Amino acid sequence: MTTPAIRRSDFLMTLAYATDLATGHSRDFALRSCVVAMRFAEIAGYDRTTRRQIYHQALLRYIGCNADTHLLAAAFGDEIALRRDLQRIDIGNRSELAETIVRAITRRFGDAPPAELAKAVERGLAEAMQVSVPILSGHCEVAQRIAERIGLSAEIRENLGQLYERWDGHGLPRGLSGEAVKLPVRVVTLAQDAIALAEADGLQTMKEMIARRGGGGYEPELANLFIANAQSLMGDFDRPVDRQTILALEPEPHDLLDERACEEAYLAVADMIDMRMPFTFGHSRAVAALCDAAARRMGLPSADIRDIRRAACTHDIGELAVPVSTWMRAGPLTERETDAAHLHPYYGERALAALGGDGKAVAALVLRHHERIDGSGYHRYVRGNDLSPAARILAAAEAFQTAREARPYRPASSDAAAAAKIRAAVREGRLCPDAVEAVLACAGQASRRASAASPAGLTSREIEVLRLIGAGHTAKEAAGLLGIAPKTADNHIQSLYSKIGVTTRAGAALYALERGLLQEAKSAA
Ligand SMILES: [Fe+2]
Ligand SMILES: [Fe+2]
Structure with a gap:
């Protein structure tokens, strides 16, 4: 049987799902952010190349964030809970960041005597940057390498290397600022933060927070455009997004x-x-x-x-x-x-x-x-x-x-x-x-x-034929699906019947069922 090529976007959705889990984001977070960011791109009138980069940045922003997670966990404990906390704060605001780090360390050393916990908090705050910068640099590099291996362009890879950078230069690890932070990065950071904020406190509070952070984490012009169009961008932000929607959003070319x-x-x-x-x-x-x-x-x-x-x-x-x-x-x-x-x-x-x-x-x-x-x-x-x-x-x-x-x-x-x-x-x-x-x-x-x-010494072709007839196909249909002559399919059927000791299609189906041979075929149907 020939293998149909798959859309690369299908693959990206799998990665998006996995990274949502790993980063403590809500279900379909990356997919929903893709919808919001692409709507924003439409309103802003960006060209196809920029829209394409935004599409990929939204789906893949966190694909490198798995690297060195053990180091993050050693310093701050449950990294998924930490990442969940970080989604809602303004990372450029040092007191909000310190509060989040203290919460993580308290979670990690909660059972320790107070004096020991205080020491751990003090040490954690002092070392937070020293611990985080190499880890975040690693996330950027790994994201870029994975993107290269799945065949994505140099521009998309460059964006993935900036996932934690901010408009005001208070991002990590390089502290880029202004337009040195690529436009797709600025748009996706804004769209994803908006979703996280709206999930936590609703649309109205989200708008106020985005407005407050304009000129900080976000480019003021983008933040203003986002707020002005918040209802059409985000009115249905918590609805699940299906595969077809994401496939349809991909700007051409639709790579296979x-x-x-x-x-x-x-x-x-x-x-x-x-x-x-x-x-x-x-x-x-x-x-x-x-x-x-x-x-x-x-x-x-x-x-x-x-x-x-x-x-x-x-x-x-x-x-x-x-x-x-x-x-x-x-x-x-x-x-x-x-x-x-x-x-x-x-x-x-x-x-x-x-x-x-x-x-x-x-x-x-x-x-x-x-x-x-x-x-x-x-x-x-x-x-x-x-x-x-x-x-x-x-x-x-x-x-x-x-x-x-x-x-x-x-x-x-x-x-x-x-x-x-x-x-x-x-x-x-x-x-x-x-x-x-x-x-x-x-x-x-x-x-x-x-x-x-193999079971009963069946050949691989006989297993394929058995699976098809076990699933209810006639010999002729099985022949068509396998691209072989009906006579050849008949020969395979006779041979496999004799090997497994049955004389009917039903007997063969039961044999296949008992040995789990129909499971993947059934699941794939
Ligand atoms: Fe395993
Ligand atoms: Fe396992």
């Missing part, structure tokens, strides 16, 4: 990502997710490489191999919703923290579901990456019949790779010890033996099986 560009974009997202904490660096890439090799070894169809690789790159994107301070904890998590952590596959699925093309199949795998055959995984506690071969490989590869990486509460296992651990999970009925052996063989561990075969 071909297969190769898509692969690179997925790897860029993998790196973005993993660079949040030092112990996850390279995690998603490594899981993707294992999944790719194991899926080939098991003879999965090429579309499944592509989907599992992409799912592996993005499987932990939902982790961004959970503060780094939780993941960095060396001691046990509270029940509430565990619940939040266990929801990361759900948030991941939601982020990816926005993708066009085959996004739903990828999302379905992400949703299941911590599920186990005996129902002991999370977060939906599904069992084996809901887990396709691809889902089983992803679960095995993820468990193996995680075991050989260090975590704050345990050291890294050797490859042999990690292999023993996931083989134990097979014996306990939690992980699929075929998937585990395929992963281990691909990781250079001696395989305990001659070959970790």
